[in-house]
Amino acid sequence: MLSLITIIVFLIHAITISGSPPVVLWHGMGDSCCNPLSLGTITKLLKRQLPGSYVSSLRIGSNIVEDTSNGFFMNANHQIDYACKLLNADKNLSQGYHAIGFSQGGQFFRAIAQRCPEPPMLNLISIGGQHQGVFGFPRCPGDNETICNYIRDLLRFGAYESFVQNHLVQAEYWHDPHKEEIYRKASIFLADINQENTFNEQYKTNLLKIRNLILVKFLRDSMVTPHDSEHFGFYEENDTSKIIPLRESSLYLKDLLGLKTMDEQSRIKFLESDTDHLQFTDKWFIDNIIPYLQD
Numbered sequence: 001m002l003s004l005i006t007i008i009v010f011l012i013h014a015i016t017i018s019g020s021p022p023v024v025l026w027h028g029m030g031d032s033c034c035n036p037l038s039l040g041t042i043t044k045l046l047k048r049q050l051p052g053s054y055v056s057s058l059r060i061g062s063n064i065v066e067d068t069s070n071g072f073f074m075n076a077n078h079q080i081d082y083a084c085k086l087l088n089a090d091k092n093l094s095q096g097y098h099a100i101g102f103s104q105g106g107q108f109f110r111a112i113a114q115r116c117p118e119p120p121m122l123n124l125i126s127i128g129g130q131h132q133g134v135f136g137f138p139r140c141p142g143d144n145e146t147i148c149n150y151i152r153d154l155l156r157f158g159a160y161e162s163f164v165q166n167h168l169v170q171a172e173y174w175h176d177p178h179k180e181e182i183y184r185k186a187s188i189f190l191a192d193i194n195q196e197n198t199f200n201e202q203y204k205t206n207l208l209k210i211r212n213l214i215l216v217k218f219l220r221d222s223m224v225t226p227h228d229s230e231h232f233g234f235y236e237e238n239d240t241s242k243i244i245p246l247r248e249s250s251l252y253l254k255d256l257l258g259l260k261t262m263d264e265q266s267r268i269k270f271l272e273s274d275t276d277h278l279q280f281t282d283k284w285f286i287d288n289i290i291p292y293l294q295d
Contacts, residue, residue: 020053021122022093023293026083028103028128028278029170030141032067033059039102045282049290054092058083071104072147076172076189079108084116093119098293100125102278103224107131107173111193113210114203114257123292125214128224128278132234132249133175133190136225139277160186177235195256208258214269214292223277231270232259 023046027039034040039057046055060079061067070079087093099121101109106129113121137155140148154164159174165188172189176182184196191197195204207213221227226235232246246252252260262268271288273280 020050020294021095022054022056022097023050024087024093024097024099025055025057026099026101026105026109027057027067027071028105028141029071030068030144030147031071031102032064033057034064042100042285045285046290046293049286050293053293056090056092058086072144072151072169073167074169075166076108076111076169079169080111080115083108083112087112087116087119090119096120096122098123098125100127100289101129103128104130104169104173106230107190107193110207111189114193114200114206117206117209121210123212123214124210125216125289125292126230127216127280127289128218128221128230129215130173130224130229131215131232132194132229133173133187134170134225134229135175135177135235135240137170138225139223141223162186175229175234177237177240180237194251199256204256204258208261210267212267212269212292213259213262214271214289216271216273216288218277218279219272219274221277 025039025042027033027035031038034057043055043057047053059067060070060074060082096119099109099112101107101124106126109124110126110129110131113124137148137152151168151170154168155171155174158164159171159176160179160182164171165186172187175187175190184191193203215231217230218224218227221230224230226233226243228234228243228245232249232251233243234249236242236244246259247263251257252263255261259268273284
C-alpha cells in the first residue's frame with residue numbers, strides 16, 4: 001500500500017507536468033533539429049525552466065543531414081505535410097502544444113496552424129520568421145556558403161520559374177515588391193498562406209483557434225530583408241524605401257487571416273530584440289518567451 005507521502009509526491013509531480021504543455025520547435029534555414037549549439041541548447045533551457053515538460057524538435061527527414069538539406073531544397077508545402085504527420089503521430093501532443101519556430105520555421109509553423117489544426121496549437125511563437133517573405137539574401141547561416149551561392153544563382157535565374165519554386169525553399173517565400181502580380185500568381189507557398197489568391201476560409205478559422213501569436217523582430221537583422229517582415233510588415237509596391245506595417249496592410253484591413261480580430265483581442269504580441277538574426281541571451285529568452293509556455 002502506498003504511503004500518504006508517496007501519493008502526495010506523485011500528485012505534485014503530475015500537476016507539475018500537466019501545468020506545462022508540450023513545446024515543439026522548428027529550426028531555421030541551414031540548421032537542424034538537434035544541433036547542440038542551437039536548438040539543442042534551447043531544448044536544455046526549456047527543460048530547466050519548465051521542469052517535467054515534454055520538448056520536441058521537428059526533424060524533417062530520416063537523419064540530421066537530410067533535415068538540414070531539406071531546409072533548402074524540400075518543397076515547403078511538402079515539409080508542412082511531413083511535419084503535420086509527425087505532430088499527429090506524437091501522442092504527447094494530443095491535448096495541445098506550444099510551437100516555437102525559428103526564422104523560416106516561424107512561417108512554417110504558421111502554415112501548420114492554418115492547415116493542420118490537430119493536434120491543437122496553443123501559442124505560436126515566431127522568432128525571426130519572415131511572414132511577408134524576403135527580398136534579398138544578404139548573409140548565409142553557418143558553414144553553408146557554397147549552398148547559399150547556389151541559391152543566389154537560382155534566385156537571380158528566376159525565383160518565380162516553376163522549377164525554382166518547386167525545388168528551392170527560399171524562392172517559395174521570395175517576395176519581389178516590383179513584381180507583385182507575378183509573385184501572387186507564381187508563389188506556391190507564401191502567397192497561399194497569406195491569402196493573396198484564392199481565399200481559404202479554413203485558414204482564417206484555424207489560425208483564430210490559437211491563443212496568442214507572438215512575433216519577435218530582430219532590430220539589427222543582417223539576414224532577413226526587410227526585417228519588418230518578422231512583424232508582418234513589408235515594402236510598399238514598387239518602393240523599397242517605404243515599409244507598410246501590418247496594421248496598414250490589406251492582409252490586416254481585410255482580416256484575411258483573422259489578424260485584425262486577434263490584434264483587437266490583444267492576442268498578437270510584438271516583441272523585439274536589439275540584436276542580429278536569432279541572437280539573444282538566455283535571460284532575454286527566459287524573460288520574454290518562457291511566460292507564454294507555462295500554461
